[in-house]
Amino acid sequence: MKLSLVLGALTAFAVGATALVSFADGRRNVIVKNETTKTECSACHMAYSPSFLPKESWQAIMGNLENHFGEDASLDPAQTAEIEAYLSLNAANWRSVSNPPPLRITELRWFRGEHGNRTRKRAQSNANIGSMSNCQGCHRGADRGWFDDD
């Protein structure tokens, strides 16, 4: 009994460690493969990788597309359901998610750590970039999952 508990804990640890490693890779490598998501979610900005946010975030975003960061991004119910399912299935696997969940990648702690004040100023002052949400303004390969080109 005790031994199996220990083994269980070790397995959980190993699974957690694997998830961490694949998240680090995932930031770079998980590109949007679902056609509906690729088309509908790249009309105003690039289609963000599902691996940047947990499924709670994607569900909150997909549940309120008519009030989407000041825009109406609503779709028909079938498309909404398909995209929500795709994003949720490929979402980041966080140990705990705040309630309400984060809606922006650009406000996550790792993102703010990676993008300091100088980078933020550059985004605001350059009309071709505009905001930190415009990943491709700085990472030309962002839609192909490349972010270490800068």
Ligand code: HEC
């Ligand atoms: C009608 C235009 C439009 C469409 C279509 C659209 N978005 Fe957005 N989205 C926006 C705007 C505007 C912002 C805010 C950008 C900014 O702050 O510079 C945004 C921001 C986001 C953000 C947060 C980015 C950040 O700052 O971290 C996510 C995530 C997002 N959208 C997901 C989606 C998904 C998923 C879809 C497809 C279902 C979608 N968007 C379709 C206009 C759109």
Ligand code: HEC
């Ligand atoms: C104004 C320019 C700018 C914008 C916009 C921007 N980034 Fe970055 N990003 C950078 C810079 C510069 C670095 C490199 C930081 C360093 O070298 O320490 C970076 C680093 C990164 C890294 C780490 C890369 C690595 O290999 O360590 C990731 C991941 C990333 N950005 C994702 C994003 C995403 C996702 C978006 C859009 C939501 C975004 N970035 C928008 C400038 C930008």
